[in-house]
Every structure is written in C-alpha cells, then in structure tokens.
Amino acid sequence: MSCSLVYRVGLSRTVIKSYRNLLRLSDHSSLFSTSTNSSNVDKKDQSKPDIKVTFIKANGQKIVGYGKTNENLLDVVINNHLDIDGFGACEGTLACSTCHLILKKDDFDKLKNKPTDEELDMLDLAFGLTETSRLGCQVYLTKEMDGLEVVVPETINDARTT
Numbered sequence: 687m688s689c690s691l692v693y694r695v696g697l698s699r700t701v702i703k704s705y706r707n708l709l710r711l712s713d714h715s716s717l718f719s720t721s722t723n724s725s726n727v728d729k730k731d732q733s734k735p736d737i738k739v740t741f742i743k744a745n746g747q748k749i750v751g752y753g754k755t756n757e758n759l760l761d762v763v764i765n766n767h768l769d770i771d772g773f774g775a776c777e778g779t780l781a782c783s784t785c786h787l788i789l790k791k792d793d794f795d796k797l798k799n800k801p802t803d804e805e806l807d808m809l810d811l812a813f814g815l816t817e818t819s820r821l822g823c824q825v826y827l828t829k830e831m832d833g834l835e836v837v838v839p840e841t842i843n844d845a846r847t848t
Contacts, residue, residue, distance in 0.1 A: 737832045741770060741787075744840035755829060759822035759836065760785045770838055779821035780804055783812035785822035788837040794818035797825060814839035 735752035739762050742748050751766035753759075760774045763785075776782040784808065789797075797820070801809070805824050809815055822836075 734766070736828045737829065738834070739827070739831070740833075740835040741768060742835060742837045743770070743840065746837075753827045755817060755827055759787060759825045759829050760826070762827070763822065773838070774823065780808060780821070780823060783808045783821065786839055787811040787815070787820055787822045787825070788814070788816050789818045789820060789825075790835065791818055793831070793834055793836075794820070796830065798828065799824070799826065812839070813841040 695788070735754050735757075737753050737755065738750060739753060739759065740748050740750050741763070749768050751764040751768050753765065757765070758778065760778045761772055762768070763773050772784050775784040778785075794817075798823040801820060801824065805821050808821060809819055812819065827834075
C-alpha cells in the first residue's frame, strides 16, 4: 500500500508517520518478535534532535529547527512547529509540492538519496523550480547535514489542486 493511498483513505498523520517509519526499518523481522529485549527498540526514537537545519524564507527571515537522523525536512518543520505557511499540505505522502525547498549545490550533491520519478513529477508542478530543488518530505537527515541551510520559495503550489 503506497503512502498516497494511505492519505486518500483518510488516515491520520500519526498513522501515516508510523507507516513511513515501518517502511524505513532495515530489519523487518523485529516487527514479529515477541521479545521485550532492548535490542528491538528503535534507536532513532531514543536520540535527541541535534541536527540543526535553517530554513530561509523568501523575505530573508531565518527559522531554525532541529531533527534526528533519518527524519525528513518536513518532520523538522512539523516537530519544531515552524511557521512556514502551507508547508507539507499532504503530510508527506508525496501528493503535493508544498514542501518544495531549494538546497545549495554542494548540499544537493551530497544527498545520499536521489529524487525518484514520483518526486520529480511533483517538483515539475512547484513554483520557482531550480536544479537543486527537492521536496522536504523526501530529504532525510544524516549527521553530516548538521548546519544545513535551505531556501523556502516565495510561493508554494499545492499540486493536488492543479
């Protein structure tokens, strides 16, 4: 079941986020374990948000948020209650382009995951598209990204309404 389908049937953001986190697990066998041993606990949830990300709005205002390894930039905005109008309207289901961000060339080139065809289709509908544009819901944090600065375009376009 795709995340887009999960969104369309009206499940809550919490359910969608849990589903996305399950998909990220590298060892799916831990899902079926009945043991309560601490090795089955997701280490990500125990870490504190320590990766600094600065979002630069079109008016030059800088907004700082902190995230954990393997969280995406949309999670950083939501978890830090950052005031970015309309950002993440589809709640990270890759069904809009409202979390469109522009990265510096060096930062863009360092990203481990490259844009998928589905992400590129959504980016085609975004305003202010550049060669270093990405959707925030598709950019996952690593320790090396501490101090990352991204530009939030002046105008957002909700691809669901086009």
